[in-house]
Amino acid sequence: MKEKTLDIFRKIAPDVMGTIRERYLLLRQISDAEPVGRRTLATLSGLSERVVRAHVDVLRRSGLVRFTAMGITLEPEGKRLMPELLECFLRLNNxxxxxxxxxxxxxxxxxxxxxxxxxxxxxxxxxxxxxxxxxxxxxxxxxxxxxxxxxxxxxxxxxxxxxxxxxxxxxxxxxxxxxxxxxxxxxxxxxxxxxxxxxxxxxxxxxxxxxxxxxxxxxxxxxxxxxxxxxxxxxxxxxxxxxxxxxxxxxxxxxxxxxxxxxxxxxxxxxxxxxxxxxxxxxxxxxxxxxxxxxxxxxxxxxxxxxxxxxxxxxxxxxxxxxxxxxxxxxxxxxxxxxx
Missing domain, CATH: 3.40.50.1360 (Rossmann fold)
Known part of the structure; x- marks a missing residue:
């Protein structure tokens, strides 16, 4: 059922798949390098600082990351979700x-x-x-x-x-x-x-x-x-x-x-x-x-x-x-x- 749902999402919202990919990779990079600044994230991901800022703001409001004086880190909920996110990401990318x-x-x-x-x-x-x-x-x-x-x-x-x-x-x-x-x-x-x-x-x-x-x-x-x-x-x-x-x-x-x-x-x-x-x-x-x-x-x-x-x-x-x-x-x- 999960796989069928993901296939439907890929067909009706292919533009959303790109957003999901970018946000997952940012979470992965934050997990590996935390605390990390937006400029560093932009360099690591190849995205512009403007795009990185928009993504991490959404992730912060979702309770997955937090901003500190040292940089961006994962919230406990973000760490908990990483294995499930990887599984979904694998499916989304075939x-x-x-x-x-x-x-x-x-x-x-x-x-x-x-x-x-x-x-x-x-x-x-x-x-x-x-x-x-x-x-x-x-x-x-x-x-x-x-x-x-x-x-x-x-x-x-x-x-x-x-x-x-x-x-x-x-x-x-x-x-x-x-x-x-x-x-x-x-x-x-x-x-x-x-x-x-x-x-x-x-x-x-x-x-x-x-x-x-x-x-x-x-x-x-x-x-x-x-x-x-x-x-x-x-x-x-x-x-x-x-x-x-x-x-x-x-x-x-x-x-x-x-x-x-x-x-x-x-x-x-x-x-x-x-x-x-x-x-x-x-x-x-x-x-x-x-x-x-x-x-x-x-x-x-x-x-x-x-x-x-x-x-x-x-x-x-x-x-x-x-x-x-x-x-x-x-x-x-x-x-x-x-x-x-």
Whole structure:
């Protein structure tokens, strides 16, 4: 009945749907950043200050937000309604239908699509992180090993993870790349472990080492061997997805390797594996830890990535992955559906 009512509203008042969308996103941004000023809200939402002022005045009169000297905050009633508002918002934007169609087409365990496009809306990235964190939290038990990859989206997952006493063991899924410490898998694993009062292991092996150097390092470092073996036994794997061209540059691939990726039409990368749009793994970097090739041996898999610019990459990797849960955003989902 709810769904039928919402369909009727969409048909007879499509202009109202835009207003509802804007007000929901403002509430979401207030919830994430409170107390927050109208000017900041205008910057975050991309709306004019005049439109923001009109919306928040209505929300204030409805008892959902209040104005303070520090900025705008949610009233208790606003906080209580947020889960219900999200459910309605998903229906209004046909996100449930998107989720089901992508899930069926890619034969995944489940798909979660959050509102917005993280290419232009940071709130969408935060919402993806929150959704993935909730999924991870539901899977945590003291006897489980969690492996998590690096990247800004994984850092958001760690940030959004609720504190608990599950005490799981957390390990990086792969060796490190890049110069941003806060996006390194080791650092993110440590943050997750701190949130859940668990323990963590580190893998101090950079990505892209030669096979001989990698073999020598593993032979001479017993702790590294143990930590890599632990990652390969992980019960839960959480990873991000990147564009092949961006990740090739970040990993410092040689000119010949980049040419190989180009010739084989690689468009997505995850866990050291470069994939073409049909889901074929066309190149694998030399590293230790978890590989997309063996991902099905892990009972619980959560992939998190969004933005329309990454749609091809997400589709390529999830076709290769062919298992687990995908958390993405509306921008990527719409483009994925056009390609499917």
């Amino acid at each position: 996100l449930e239908d998107m989720q089901q169609r992508i899930c069926t087409a890619l034969q995944l365990e489940d798909v979660y699509v959050v509102p917005g496009d993280c290419d232009s809306d940071e709130t969408a990235r935060e919402e993806m992180g929150r959704q993935a964190a909730l999924l991870l939290n539901d899977l945590l038990t003291p006897d489980r090993i969690v492996a998590i990859s690096g990247g800004s989206t994984m850092a958001e997952v760690a940030h959004c993870l609720p504190e608990s006493n599950t005490g799981s063991v957390v390990v990086p899924a792969r060796g490190g790349i890049g110069n941003h410490v806060e996006f390194q898998a080791n650092y993110i694993a440590a943050n997750v472990a701190e949130k859940i009062h668990g323990t963590y292991r580190m893998v101090h092996i950079p990505d892209g080492m030669s096979p001989s150097a990698l073999k020598l390092m593993l032979q001479s470092d017993e702790q590294a061997r143990e930590n890599v073996a632990l990652a390969q036994k992980a019960h839960i794997v959480v990873f991000g997805i990147g564009r092949a061209d961006v990740m090739a540059k970040r990993r410092g691939l040689s000119a010949s390797e980049c040419q190989t990726l180009l010739s084989k039409q690689a468009c997505g990368e995850s866990l050291g594996c470069y994939c073409s749009l049909p889901g074929e793994i066309v190149h694998v970097t030399n590293n230790v830890g978890i590989s997309l090739k063996d991902i099905k041996q892990h009972p619980h898999v959560i992939a998190v990535s969004g933005g329309a610019a990454k749609a091809e990459a997400i589709l390529a990797v999830m076709r290769a992955c062919h298992t687990g849960i995908l958390v993405t955003d509306e921008g990527a989902a719409k483009k994925i559906l056009t390609m499917l």
